[in-house]
Amino acid sequence: ETGVTQTPRHLVMGMTNKKSLKCEQHLGHNAMYWYKQSAKKPLELMFVYNFKEQTENNSVPSRFSPECPNSSHLFLHLHTLQPEDSALYLCASSQGGSNEKLFFGSGTQLSVL
């Protein structure tokens, strides 16, 4: 069993659809993150949750709505997305501390038509 699991692996949606991405970590970590990875661009940090509390929202449009019901689960709710939102969405978790390393899931490849 991998440490960080993301579902679905692939998602195709229309601009009027509503969908959710799910992330679950089995590592007992306290922090969870959403990153967006677009072609030829650095990974962009979207949201950070520490102990279920959102500690960072990196100027993400409101059509992306995160939810963290507990330290092990993280969701990203999507609605009325744009084609430029097509990307790989990566979830990560970490224990905490200045030298903490991130543990990533395999990502959800999202295509918005």
Place this chain on the structure above:
Amino acid sequence: AQKITQTQPGMFVQEKEAVTLDCTYDTSDPSYGLFWYKQPSSGEMIFLIYQGSYDQQNATEGRYSLNFQKARKSANLVISASQLGDSAMYFCAMRDYSGGYQKVTFGTGTKLQVIP
């Protein structure tokens, strides 16, 4: 200014040879950490190696070593004895304080291809 710069979009290396992937960084925070991650075609980002800004010695993890030159603000990854399974994207990242939070910033990556 870019916080993390990886100037090599792509690299080729012969199997069993060593390769160096470049990374330079920019921060005013005296306490920071540098990371390298590997991303195979499956998509998952895999942690490889970490270097703290106050660490006196270069970090090593098996075939991976980090050539840390603090004055030049560079943190190059050296992979020795390349294997076919090393073919992947490699990302340099830095954790520092920015805007009151610890943040991890990633570079644009280097695609490494190992040739048999």
